[in-house]
Amino acid sequence: MxxxxxxxxxxxxxxxxxxxxxxxxxxxxxxxxRTMVAEKADTRRSGSGxxxxxxxxxxxxxxxxxxxxxxxxxxxQSLVGAYHDEKLSLRFLEESIHMVDxxxxxxxxxxxxxxxxxxxxxxxxxxxxxxxxxDGHNQKQxxxxxxKKEGVEIVNHLPVIDLIExxxxxxxxxxxxxxxxxxxxxxxxARKVVLSTGTANRLYPAAGSPGWPFNTAFCPAxxxxxxxxxxxxxxxxxxxxxxxRHAGPKFFARAGKSTWIGVxxxxxxxxxxxxVDRATRYVGDITCxxxxxxxxxxxxxxxxxxxxxxxxxxxxxxxxxxxxxxSEGLTTLVDYMDxxxxxxxxxxxxxxxxxxxxxxxxxxxxIDGQTSVPGLYAAGDMxxxxxADIAGAAVYxxxxxxxxxxxxxxxxxxxxxxxxxxxERAQLYSxxxxxxxxxxxxxxxxxxxxxxDSYAAAGPHRLRSATLLTAGLKYMADLRxxxxxxxxxxxxxxxxxxxxxxxxxDNGEIVMHAALERKETRGMHQRSDxxxxxxxxxxxxLEVWQENGTVRTEWRQCWN
Amino acid sequence: MPPIIHADRCTHCGMCAxxxxxxxxxxxxxxxxxxxxxxxxWHCNACVLDCPAHAVELRLPLNYMVLHVDADTLHx
Numbered sequence: 001m002x003x004x005x006x007x008x009x010x011x012x013x014x015x016x017x018x019x020x021x022x023x024x025x026x027x028x029x030x031x032x033x034r035t036m037v038a039e040k041a042d043t044r045r046s047g048s049g050x051x052x053x054x055x056x057x058x059x060x061x062x063x064x065x066x067x068x069x070x071x072x073x074x075x076x077q078s079l080v081g082a083y084h085d086e087k088l089s090l091r092f093l094e095e096s097i098h099m100v101d102x103x104x105x106x107x108x109x110x111x112x113x114x115x116x117x118x119x120x121x122x123x124x125x126x127x128x129x130x131x132x133x134x135d136g137h138n139q140k141q142x143x144x145x146x147x148k149k150e151g152v153e154i155v156n157h158l159p160v161i162d163l164i165e166x167x168x169x170x171x172x173x174x175x176x177x178x179x180x181x182x183x184x185x186x187x188x189x190a191r192k193v194v195l196s197t198g199t200a201n202r203l204y205p206a207a208g209s210p211g212w213p214f215n216t217a218f219c220p221a222x223x224x225x226x227x228x229x230x231x232x233x234x235x236x237x238x239x240x241x242x243x244x245r246h247a248g249p250k251f252f253a254r255a256g257k258s259t260w261i262g263v264x265x266x267x268x269x270x271x272x273x274x275x276v277d278r279a280t281r282y283v284g285d286i287t288c289x290x291x292x293x294x295x296x297x298x299x300x301x302x303x304x305x306x307x308x309x310x311x312x313x314x315x316x317x318x319x320x321x322x323x324x325x326x327s328e329g330l331t332t333l334v335d336y337m338d339x340x341x342x343x344x345x346x347x348x349x350x351x352x353x354x355x356x357x358x359x360x361x362x363x364x365x366x367i368d369g370q371t372s373v374p375g376l377y378a379a380g381d382m383x384x385x386x387x388a389d390i391a392g393a394a395v396y397x398x399x400x401x402x403x404x405x406x407x408x409x410x411x412x413x414x415x416x417x418x419x420x421x422x423x424e425r426a427q428l429y430s431x432x433x434x435x436x437x438x439x440x441x442x443x444x445x446x447x448x449x450x451x452x453d454s455y456a457a458a459g460p461h462r463l464r465s466a467t468l469l470t471a472g473l474k475y476m477a478d479l480r481x482x483x484x485x486x487x488x489x490x491x492x493x494x495x496x497x498x499x500x501x502x503x504x505x506d507n508g509e510i511v512m513h514a515a516l517e518r519k520e521t522r523g524m525h526q527r528s529d530x531x532x533x534x535x536x537x538x539x540x541x542l543e544v545w546q547e548n549g550t551v552r553t554e555w556r557q558c559w560n
Numbered sequence: 561m562p563p564i565i566h567a568d569r570c571t572h573c574g575m576c577a578x579x580x581x582x583x584x585x586x587x588x589x590x591x592x593x594x595x596x597x598x599x600x601x602w603h604c605n606a607c608v609l610d611c612p613a614h615a616v617e618l619r620l621p622l623n624y625m626v627l628h629v630d631a632d633t634l635h636x
Contacts, residue, residue, distance in 0.1 A: 040583075
């Protein structure tokens with residue numbers, strides 16, 4: 001068995017120091033609760049917002065007027081708008097501008113163009129624009145500095161690998177110290193836990209580079225840890241069966257398509273969409289937010305490829321776009337373009353649809369960000385019934401952290417390290433280190449991807465069915481057994497990757513269980529055995545969870 | 561093999577290893593960090609941005625080529 005360090009104790013433990021986690025931690029600390037962030041890497045540069053972002057969804061009454069429902073409609077019709085419990089969306093919108101004010105005060109430039117907030121991009125012509133354009137290149141450093149200033153304890157290189165539940169409520173977490181080559185365990189006792197581990201990547205083969213799992217648009221260190229860990233202790237998930245696929249340049253997977261200011265064209269010059277024939281910094285071409293599968297469709301029907309053409313964008317807007325790419329954290333792309341002579345004023349860049357990943361699907365939360373496990377909260381990309389990406393993580397992180405902090409004092413701190421679950425999980429993970437030779441974690445990760453791609457594929461043009469999903473579940477269980485019996489790791493880093501791979505297996509199984517139960521075709525969940533969309537399910541969400549080792553599912557009405 | 565650390569400029573501070581979101585470096589005090597897990601690089605540029613000595617360069621693998629054409633071909 002690997003060694004255990006002395007247990008740590010805190011009132012509120014935040015799992016993951018991304019945007020949601022750091023905002024949760026600051027809010028928690030402001031209530032007076034002792035607050036700790038356990039982070040896999042280093043909060044100054046971790047997660048999908050590591051090097052920046054530039055669009056923050058927000059309701060600003062001064063610009064948008066007093067009717068919040070007008071902005072709610074825009075949010076729901078945006079690329080992040082599917083699968084919301086609207087009472088959460090409304091709370092998010094109500095609080096969003098206050099979060100923007102805080103970020104501005106802390107040192108993230110939310111007003112890069114003058115004295116007031118400006119809204120640009122991801123917008124329909126003639127409709128209100130809800131995405132505040134900001135310069136987030138330093139967002140992680142600023143949030144880290146602010147968290148420390150507020151008294152938050154940040155422990156880097158300490159990924160949480162399991163949650164500990166005792167007497168029906170959260171009691172803490174088991175973490176893996178990866179700061180040295182030899183891994184050790186640390187139990188963190190906590191009265192409340194806020195999960196904020198981001199998107200789940202590496203679940204399907206990378207669309208651009210199959211067999212190369214790290215060419216992903218979102219941070220590939222994020223592997224659905226929150227969903228997997230919460231699933232293992234019985235938390236409810238929603239919408240896990242609904243695939244999401246992002247899009248961007250081909251073959252270098254990168255998010256931020258609305259930072260590009262251009263129009264999408266077929267090779268014969270025809271526009272893909274009906275929205276604009278010339279893009280500006282205010283209104284770009286929203287076609288692919290609406291027609292999400294465009295790049296795959298045109299490739300598979302032979303009419304592609306599809307390009308983004310910025311050549312008719314005004315020079316001042318092209319300069320603005322370059323600055324936007326730096327704000328968005330796309331400096332690798334900017335450097336590459338400079339080095340290779342790729343010039344968007346002369347060249348059209350092919351775009352593609354990336355592989356399915358999990359964002360805006362996962363943990364079901366209530367209006368305060370609490371999951372179905374008492375004392376366990378979630379905020380950010382791994383929440384299943386609300387999504388607003390960066391802004392969603394920040395605002396709901398703030399809400400969840402504030403609620404957790406304020407209610408922590410009423411809970412008792414338990415000796416989480418005495419839970420038999422800790423010993424069981426530690427023994428499993430230790431066995432990978434103790435085994436002198438065997439399978440590499442990467443073999444298991446590729447196997448997960450192969451199974452998901454074959455048996456739980458996402459549309460367009462790929463189908464699921466009861467027989468395929470049932471086979472996929474059988475094969476994933478076989479893989480898990482083989483992986484547990486055969487994986488061998490040489491060091492702490494590889495053990496972390498192996499545990500991520502086990503988390504991906506849980507995510508895959510949740511997806512397949514839920515996909516089996518959703519007996520209809522909707523979005524990119526396309527069933528060959530249920531080819532229609534069932535209107536009776538339009539205002540319902542599918543909950544899925546484990547109870548004493550048995551998978552349960554239940555349909556519920558959306559919370560409007 | 562991304563990223564590339566220029567040993568002649570590296571001051572051995574270990575910043576690249578500390579802040580890498582993917583933990584791909586190994587660093588011993590007083591030495592140039594090693595890129596221990598190059599295939600796990602996300603190509604986020606954090607190491608390039610944060611190196612105080614500007615000693616890190618990021619090379620995109622050949623299979624990450626950004627596909628593009630002369631835009632005139634779309635306007636013909």
